[in-house]
Amino acid sequence: MLRTDVIQKIIDKKKATRYLEIGVNNGDSFFPIEIAHKVGVDPSFAFSPERKIEWVSKNPCNGTAEYIDATSDAFFASAQPIEKFDVAFIDGLHTYEQSLQDVLNTLDNLNQNGVIVMHDCKPPHVPAACPAPSLQAAIDLNVPGWDGIWCGDVWKTICHLRSNRKDLRVFVLDCDFGLGIVMKGKSDIDLNLTKAAIDAMTYDDVVDSKENLLNLKDENYLFEFLESI
Ligand SMILES: C[S@@+](CC[C@H](N)C(=O)[O-])C[C@H]1O[C@@H](n2cnc3c(N)ncnc32)[C@H](O)[C@@H]1O
Numbered sequence: 001m002l003r004t005d006v007i008q009k010i011i012d013k014k015k016a017t018r019y020l021e022i023g024v025n026n027g028d029s030f031f032p033i034e035i036a037h038k039v040g041v042d043p044s045f046a047f048s049p050e051r052k053i054e055w056v057s058k059n060p061c062n063g064t065a066e067y068i069d070a071t072s073d074a075f076f077a078s079a080q081p082i083e084k085f086d087v088a089f090i091d092g093l094h095t096y097e098q099s100l101q102d103v104l105n106t107l108d109n110l111n112q113n114g115v116i117v118m119h120d121c122k123p124p125h126v127p128a129a130c131p132a133p134s135l136q137a138a139i140d141l142n143v144p145g146w147d148g149i150w151c152g153d154v155w156k157t158i159c160h161l162r163s164n165r166k167d168l169r170v171f172v173l174d175c176d177f178g179l180g181i182v183m184k185g186k187s188d189i190d191l192n193l194t195k196a197a198i199d200a201m202t203y204d205d206v207v208d209s210k211e212n213l214l215n216l217k218d219e220n221y222l223f224e225f226l227e228s229i
Pocket of ligand 1: 027
């Protein structure tokens with residue numbers, strides 16, 4: 001299942017009206033999403049004006065979409081009070097620290113039963129998982145086997161949330177490089193890692209213990225989840 005399918009199914013089930021996407025790039029995930037109001041945040045949008053117009057005719061709700069040309073931190077710092085969102089997709093800077101900050105800021109601006117979807121929580125191989133402060137820095141590392149896919153260490157945010165936020169329900173769907181699902185609610189399976197332990201973990205850990213660390217679920221678990229929200 002693709003990220004857009006998962007996001008749209010959650011939107012449809014919740015009859016959601018407000019969507020936030022952090023990290024839009026060329027709009028592959030943003031443009032197809034159908035919802036009354038969408039906000040995209042990116043300091044470096046990568047689509048052409050023609051592509052934007054084309055997508056307004058393909059999916060009319062793009063006509064009222066808001067595009068915020070800023071980092072997620074700047075967006076959350078400057079736009080207070082932000083009208084709360086029902087569903088958010090976090091796919092900006094792929095570092096543990098920034099993806100965690102994005103989740104925390106989004107939670108502050110999410111409706112009570114809102115759902116966060118996080119991309120890139122299960123990197124497919126070592127090069128995709130290399131920690132770096134930016135995509136360009138990851139490219140510059142010249143890691144053997146690099147194929148352009150970069151998930152960074154976003155997966156550590158899942159470990160962090162599961163260990164520190166027992167008020168959240170957190171799991172990862174095993175599709176599209178790992179789709180993390182975060183919402184307010186009771187956590188199911190416990191994880192108790194210290195910050196130092198999470199910092200010290202490497203890609204080998206997530207490969208060896210992905211079910212436990214990520215609370216990894218088969219993609220079809222989505223349908224059970226949808227019944228519960
Ligand atoms: C992987 S792309 C997003 C892809 C898109 N969501 C999709 O599924 O097709 C990551 C995007 O995050 C943006 N980005 C990087 N740092 C960011 C930040 N601090 N805040 C928001 N977006 C950021 C980049 O400019 C880039 O366009």
